[in-house]
Amino acid sequence: MTPPLRVAIIGAGPSGLYAAQALAGQDDVEVSVDVFDRLPAPFGLARYGVAPDHLSLRSVRTTLEAVLDRPTVRLLANVEVGTDISVEELHRFYDAIVFTYGAATDHRLEIPGEDLTGTISATELVNWYCGHPDAAGEHVEAAITAATSAVVVGVGNVAVDVTRVLSKTAPELEHTDMPQHVLDLLAGSSITSVTVLGRRGPAQAAFTTKELKELGELADADVHVDPRDLALDPVSEADIEGERRRERNMRVLQGWSTRAKGEGRRTIRLRFFSQPVEIIGPGRVTGVRVERTRLDADGSLSGTGEHITIDADLVVRSVGYQGMPLAGVPFDTARGVIPHDEGRVHDGDDVVPGEYVAGWIKRGPTGIIGTNKKDATATVRSLIADAAQLPRAARPDPDAVTSHLSDRGVHYVNVDGWRAIDAAEIALGESMGRARTTLHDREALLESARWADDQ
Structure with a gap:
């Protein structure tokens, strides 16, 4: 009898769990899956990236959690691949490895x-x-x-999330699962002004209409847009034509540009064609020097030489994520991804046997959570097609890898440990009159997980 195919997935975020779901659902090949994550709790960006006030988006965790209930899927959280166990060692225990650890670091502005x-x-x-x-x-x-005025650099959904969270009142955030100390600090925030800067025009902004519109629905914040920024050049007209999201965005922005001044305690200003060239301050931020830009006929960006300074004592850069290399795995430094062909990891022109990639570390930080399901399924399709040719693990017994980790003193968190963390967060929330309060301290997470081990 052919033994089950043993697969390790590195990363328990949406990409990793969608890959596990696809592997566990195979009819022709029996597959046993271990999902690793360096954090004590699973779900990756679905837990630690989706804004806490976006409850409908965060509910995808229910779907992802169901994957962990599959009998052929095992969670091994609180295990850092590259530190607690190497990729080379993983190959001893698994026939294939799927890297889905995402893009967790940010780009810099590279300005003074x-x-x-x-x-x-x-x-x-x-x-x-x-x-x-x-x-x-x-x-x-x-x-x-220390801040009363903030500048957010970037016009993607993360920049909109950050702006919205900084601009909401305490009652607007109380229904979230934010850690209590976060909620308390935001409730006492003195920030009254948030300016959002986009280097290009509104036609090129990456945010989606739903997220954009939410800025105009805040209880105590007014949104302003300079009508001058909405005058469309030929390039922007071409970018908008037939693009429903961009057309909808323009309608929202135009509505704000003609809106009378409200009485909100906070003001949000969206400024396009505004490129930060210097952050000013004698030791801490006092302002941002911004150059007016324009789009050339070929779509490239040029500075106009027109400068202004925006007062600010907080600057948040939101100009994209990037992936980082993992020891022992090929990496494209220029693109910040693991090189691949249809999900098969490549080292130069050569396929690396038994190694696959999915999610942001495969394609870069693009798409929404749902994009990862299609992406992960495509990678699994390649893996299953290769199944007969994969180099078989020397120690495929599922207990072999957990014994290896235990011998090294690594306290891995299994699904029962996660259930205990989940229960502790719900109990903590209920004690504060909330549905859930996130445990943010690693030791508190591990202590909750250990409670499951003691039962």
Whole structure:
């Protein structure tokens, strides 16, 4: 009898769990899947990237959690591949490895003053308000506490999320599962002005209409757009024509550009054709120097030489994520991805036997959560097609890898441990009159998981 195909998935976010779902659903090949994650809790960006006030998007966790209930799928969280176990060692226990660990670091602006006190990345801010165990809490909290005016650089959905969270009132955030200390700090925030900067025009902005419209629905914030930014050049007209999302975005922005001044305590300003060229300050941020830009006939961007300075004591850069290399795995430094052909990892022109990739670390940080399902399924299709030729693991017994981890003193979190974390978060939330409160401290997460081991 042919033994089950043993597959390790590195990353328990949407891509990893969609890959596990596709593998567990095979009819012609029996597959046993272990899903690794370096954090104690699964779900990746579905837990630590989707804004806490977007409850409908975060509900995808219910679908992902069902994958962990499959009898042929096992969770091994709190295990960092490359530190607790190497890729070379994984090949001893698995016939194939699928890398789905995403793109967790951020791009920089590469302008003077970027490292001044009061500048943070959207990655840091999102990690903090989502309760990521590795969040730079003190750094982010100090920046927000000292701020009355913020500049957010970027016009994607993450930039809109950050702007919305910074501009909401305490009652608008109480229904979320934010850690309590995050909720308390935001409730006492003194920020009254948020300016969002886009280097190009509104026709080129990456945000979706649903996320954009939410800025105009906040309880105590007014949105302003300069009508001058909405005058369309030929390039922008061509970009918008037939593109429903861009057409809808323009209608929303035009409505805001003619709206009378409201009485909100906070003001949100969307500025397009505005390129930050310097962050100003003697030690901490006091402003951002911005150059007016224009689109040339070929669609390239040029500076006009017209400069203004926007007062700000908090700057959040939100100009994209990038992937990082993993020891022992080929990596395309220029693109920030693992090179592949139809999901098969490549080292130069050669296929790396038994190695596959899916998600952002495969294609770059593009698409929505649902995009990852199609992407992961395509990679699994390649893996299954290769099944008969895969190099078989020397130690395929499922207990072999867990014994190896235990011998190294690695406390892995299985699905029962995750259930215990889940129950602890619900109980903590109920004690505060909320549906759930996220545990952000790694030791608190592990302590909750250990409770399951003691039963």
